[in-house]
Amino acid sequence: MIQGNRNRIAAFCLGFVMWIGIQTIDGKEIQENRKPNIIILFADDLGYGDLGCYGSNLIETPHIDQMAMAGMQFTDFYVSAASCTPSRASLMTGVYAARIGLEKVVDDLSTKGLSSEVLTIANYLKQDGYKTALFGKWHLGHHPEFMPRQHGFDEFFGIPYSMDMWPFHPKPSHNYPAIPLYHNDEVIEYNPDVNTLTQRLTAKTLDYIKANKDEAFFVYLPYPLPHVPLGASKQFKGKSKAGLYGDAVMEIDWSVGQIVQALKKLKIEENTLILFSSDNGPWLSYGDHAGSAGELREGKGTTFEGGQRVPFIVSMPGTIPPGSTCTKLVSSLDVLPTILDITNQSLLKTIDGKSIYPLFLNPQAETVNQAFYFMNGRRVEAVRLGQWKLHVPHRYRVVNKVGGNGQPGNQDNFGGSIGLTLYNLEIDAAESKNVAHQHPKVVEELTQLILDFEYDIIKNSRPAGIIKIERW
Known part of the structure; x- marks a missing residue:
């Protein structure tokens, strides 16, 4: 009887301690043992000089600027290539695109795509129990075996390649077919309205975050804009000093604000790592429908700074020091290993990137002096x-x-x-x-x-x- 009472008392004490461990302090749950959520926001053709926090005085981006103030802004961040497909391939896999045969842009005629033998961020996180979703532009192969749900994403809502690869291209290389809009593996629409695309993708993202707020999730939101063809909803059309291009960027900024606000409302902001960047520099030949590389030389399609040095902002309140700036050389190759480091996972294959998580904690931290090609x-x-x-x-x-x-x-x-x-x-x-x-x-x-x-x-x-x- 005495032993039984001791067991019951011990069980009660253990339960009490566990109950104390999930209580709130100032309305915030202590989530020490919960895996961090990951959100990657990836703009298309956004230039180094297109955000307020990177020096733009033409385009107002208060929400992205606030994200930088709440987190860390990088001055010397590079994507691995100056065009869509190879840049996205490296972001997802941590290797230079030439290593996996995706060094050139793919389109509706391509027979290439991301091999099933290559592991993506989504593959790693899904096997670790994460809910995974992609809302936006994929551009790593449009045939069924190359699409997002074959590469670790539970849910996909978006387009398989760039919006300008459609029948309305002003100077097409060939007769493009109607561009499909997918939900998971099914085409639900053709030639979606570019003016409402950012709003629709944002709504899908917000719904997903709310539905999975109690589980670890990974959301990849590769905006199809401000790549041409440009578009903006009525809410933003005509709002920018930089014309329709600026309107599109302002709407992306609004989207970022909506996502951050949702995380705060759900009280999961401190357990969510957000990364914001662009796939390459501005497509300068489009003039007023292109962005700015700021002081950097040239733009998209070149290996000069304007082609591959892009904005990179990370935020995770309570972990990343607010208002900090990092001047170290880092790249999109480092995103996958950094996420694995943060989520305590091991690499299963050799990659080109390295973890920069120490820089997230201290922008002056010592890192490997690694060459970037x-x-x-x-x-x-x-x-x-x-x-x-x-x-x-x-x-x-x-x-x-x-x-x-x-x-x-x-x-x-x-x-x-x-x-x-x-x-x-x-x-x-x-x-x-x-x-x-x-x-x-x-x-x-x-x-x-x-x-x-x-x-x-x-x-x-x-x-x-x-x-x-x-x-x-």
Whole structure:
């Protein structure tokens, strides 16, 4: 009897301690043992200079600016490529796109897609018990075996590739079919209204967050805008000093605000990591329907800073120091390993990225001084190590005449030429002064890095997923 009473008393004490452990302090639940939620917000063709917190005085982005004030803003963040498909492939997998056969943009005619042998952020998180969803633009292959639900996402609502790959393209490379809007594996609509797309994707995201507030979730929201064709709802059309482009960015900013507000209302903001960025720099040939790279040189489609250095903001109140700025060299390759680090998971395959979670805690933390390679297709055109960026000889895209009102201008993908050129980005982010002659040892070291890396890409890569299409 005494032993039985002791057991009951022990059980009561344990239950009481567990009850105390989930009580609230100032209305906030203590969630020490709960896995953090992850939200990635990924704009399309947004330039380095298009946000207020990155220097824009034309486009008002109060919600994204507030996210930066509540979290950390990165000055030297790069995506792995200056175009849609390879950039997104690296974000999802942590490897350079050339390693997995997705170094070029895919479209409705492509037979390529993300291989089932490659693990994505969603694959890792789903196997760890997360609810996973993608609302927006995929662009890693449109055939059934390449679509999001085959790569770890429980739910998908969005489009398989860019909105301009549709019948209304002003200067199409071929006759594009109607662009499908999917819910999971079914097409529910064709040629969705671009003016309401941001609102619809935001609504889907908010519903998902509310439905899964008591479980760990991963939401990937790759906005199809401000890539052309531009659009904005009545609420935002005509609101910006930067025309329709600015209106589209302001609506994305509103979307970010809605998501942050929902997290606060549900009292899960402190247990949610939000990351905001862009897939590449602005498509300059579209003129007033394109963004700005700020002081950076060139834009989308080039390996200059304007093509691949983009905004990157992270927020997680209580974990990431508010109002902080990090000037370290980091990239989209680092997103997957960082998320795995935060969620206490191990990598199952070798990747190119590294965890930057220590920087989220302290922007001055010591990190591995790792080289970053700027690739165009399978060729390395430049490398950055620390403050130094070396371009090897290559031709690059130039805009001979800008377009306007949704019409593309004249761009020549091989119109520019650069020789062996070294820049000190610490004092010359605009890549305007060649200092190669003053630093021959640096040039030699970086040149060798490129040669070694190109060999490694050849040696350690695997093909994309391929489907066979019988043509009569």
